[in-house]
Amino acid sequence: MRSEIKQKIDLAYGRIKSELVLKNARIVNVFSHEIVDGDIAIHQGKIVGIGNYAGEAEVDLEGRFVAPGLIDGHVHIESSMVSPTQFARAVVPRGTTTIIADPHEIANVKGIEGIKYMLEASEDLPLNAYFMLPSCVPATSFETSGAKLLADDLAELINHERVLGLGELMNYPGVIGGDEEIVDKIRLAREHNKLIDGHGPEIKDKELNAYVAAGVLTEHECSTVEEMLNRLRLGMYILIRQGSAARNLKELVRGLKRENMRRCLFCTDDKHPEDILLTGHIDNNVRLAIRNGIDPISAIQMATINAAQCYRLKNIGAIAPGYNADLIIVDDLKDFNVLQVYKDGKLVGDNKEPLFDVKDFDSSNVxxxxxxxxxxxxxxxxxxxxxxxxxxxxxxxxxxxxxxxxxxxxxxxxxxxxxxxxxxxxxxxxxxxxxxxxxxxxxxxxxxxxxxxxxxxxxxxxxxxxxxxxxxxxxxxxxxxxxxxxxxxxxxxxxxxxxxxxxxxxxxxxxxxxxxxxxxxxxxxxxxxxxxxxxxxxxxxxxxxxxxxxxxxxxxxxxxxxxxxxxxxxxxxxxx
Incomplete structure (x- = not known):
């Protein structure tokens, strides 16, 4: 440990060369809300310094902008109609390096086996794939699903290193009414210090207070500025959604200002193949926000550090010493065209094309x-x-x-x-x-x-x-x-x-x-x-x-x- 610490210090000071240095970058600093000119030194997948550095390998960015890899705060991979491996091949070259996924759809078909498949199929990809355990399987008692998941079933996976908490609580009447099955799932998340995602459109006043008091942290179902502000006032994080069916970004950004943006992030929720390939993924959210009056650095903050802080993800979402070298190279901060993508310091996407292979994965269980x-x-x-x-x-x-x-x-x-x-x-x-x-x-x-x-x-x-x-x-x-x-x-x-x-x-x-x-x-x-x-x-x-x-x-x-x-x-x- 002592030698590792000393090596990090030496790398950051420049006494020894890093494995890779991205030269002549215009760096988007999401902490100070500014553009900083300099080099980015990378070693063993981590950023070790920003400034003037020499590396074993060097890439001259010729003044292009560098931003942290983008984060999707809430997504159902299943809506893309492809497997997690194929999903990664599509979204990573478009700048998304981290997702928080809710495998709600496959869980309704295959229960815990479906969730395990999503976890296993998303391993060893150049994509940080985190998951929230589905809270409503089945969604209602008025249909026949392939599984039913109670708190005891979810307990098997609650401590998985890539499970961040409990997925969207669509049964918000059950939360507000204190339904025992729902309360047991909330208790499971809270006892293990895990997060809880919300899904409570239109609820307000004391009902909204009760929802938040239960431990619900996020909301991605806001369709009006009033809904968004009501939730921000109660300490919730707002996930501004731009998917295939629900497109709320243009309306919600009208209510954003410097003082409340830090509690807002982006998500796609459900996005179909055509839309991902044609318009992009979270990069599309950033572009649309900029076109609708949000300054580019603020839009990038919502797509990176805000999401990382909301979901307690360490060492991602920013460009600074100690952070993972998850980086995107863009042409300018208006069009926000993602040219290249680095994951853990390796070039994995170029001109919307993946530069990585995905292994064949056994899906026979699902x-x-x-x-x-x-x-x-x-x-x-x-x-x-x-x-x-x-x-x-x-x-x-x-x-x-x-x-x-x-x-x-x-x-x-x-x-x-x-x-x-x-x-x-x-x-x-x-x-x-x-x-x-x-x-x-x-x-x-x-x-x-x-x-x-x-x-x-x-x-x-x-x-x-x-x-x-x-x-x-x-x-x-x-x-x-x-x-x-x-x-x-x-x-x-x-x-x-x-x-x-x-x-x-x-x-x-x-x-x-x-x-x-x-x-x-x-x-x-x-x-x-x-x-x-x-x-x-x-x-x-x-x-x-x-x-x-x-x-x-x-x-x-x-x-x-x-x-x-x-x-x-x-x-x-x-x-x-």
Missing amino acids: TDTVRIKAVIKDDLKISIDNDIANVIRLLPHSLVTQKVVRKVDVENREFKNNKNLDILKLAVIERHNATGNVGLGLVEDFRLKNGAIALTIAHDSHNLIAIGDNDEDMLLAINEVARVGGGIAIVSKGNVQRTLRLPIAGIMSDESMEKVNEKLAEMLNIAYEQLGVNTDIDPFMTLSFLALPVIPELKVTDIGLFDVSRFDFIDLSIEE
Whole structure:
């Protein structure tokens, strides 16, 4: 230990050369909020000094800007539709060197085994992958998931070195009401000095006080400045989200000022392949913040040191002696184009391309997860007493739906599709334990014709969900998705048009993000051009959220039609 300390002193003083020196850098100092010109000396993956240094190897940055590696404060890797290894290949070259992930999606399919897979698959990557243990598996009691996780189950992993705490407490009514199962999970986190993430949109006043008093530290669900300020006043950290579905950054930065920025950081939450490859990851948050009036150094602080301090991560998030050499090289502080990425002092990304290989990882423990009881035409039959029905109406660019009443075609007390009416049949099939559960509903404004779409991404329990204008194509799409072990299938006029295999828990591919995105683009084109799907919606994302019984107003689970406002099941037909 004495010799190691002496070596660090000698390296920092310049008596001996460091392994690598980045010369002529313009360094973003997140502590002093300034740009400092100088060299960065790096040895054995650590920064040892800033100033004028000579190294065994030297790289002349020619006055380019250097910032700390970026941190995503809350992300579901599963939403990228690729494995942790392939996720790293996509986001690291774009500047993200640390993530705090919540494996909520795979846990709903495979429980503790799913979380272990995410931990093991993210080892030995040029990416600091930390995890929060999912707090709500299942998300509600109104659907059938593949697992149920209690505090005793989570205790197995609470002391894992990369587990930082308890994931988003979506059951905020349970927290406020003192639900015993939720309180036990909170107690587990607090007894082990772990952090607790929040998910409490719209709660305020004494309810918000109760939520914070329970130990909830963060919030990523703010959609208004008022919500954000209410939480900042109570000592919470705010994660400003810019994902694929929820994009809150432009609104929230309106409420930022120098005095409150230190409690704010960035996250993506859910971001799909196309958006990551096209717009970027946390680098996109930084760019958007700058375009919306945040000064560049403050934006970088939110993407680095603020996140590190929120999650108690030592030695990352800044450029200073003793910190990990997780660094990004950018062209300027306006466009914030990430040119190169260093992880632990090694160049791992150049011009958005990864400079590292990922090992093949055994995912056999989390494959073969689609187990459905054989679905027949009668299972898709919607019995209805009259021609007046509760219908799910889609809204453009929104996960929120409307509950509307519509006149539908009925023959012998059975719903019949009318080609002239934009009302489609929706089915949610339990796919974890082959129970035979099939929930049915009707959807307006999807506008699909002459076909069907099925997928095994159906938040949060990830059952098999299908939509179509005829039973034959729906059955074919359902069976195709089951045949390939999970994924997305498009069918038209009795033919399978395209299938995207997602063998890992039925929600992730083992292929690269580029390949997955290429296949998704082909399938989107078929959905819009061939099946005539409403171009104001993303057919796959929209469909995946039609089974989530916590987003208003009307949804379908494998158990039935669910009215979120009443928080109870309702009949599809309306009594006259």
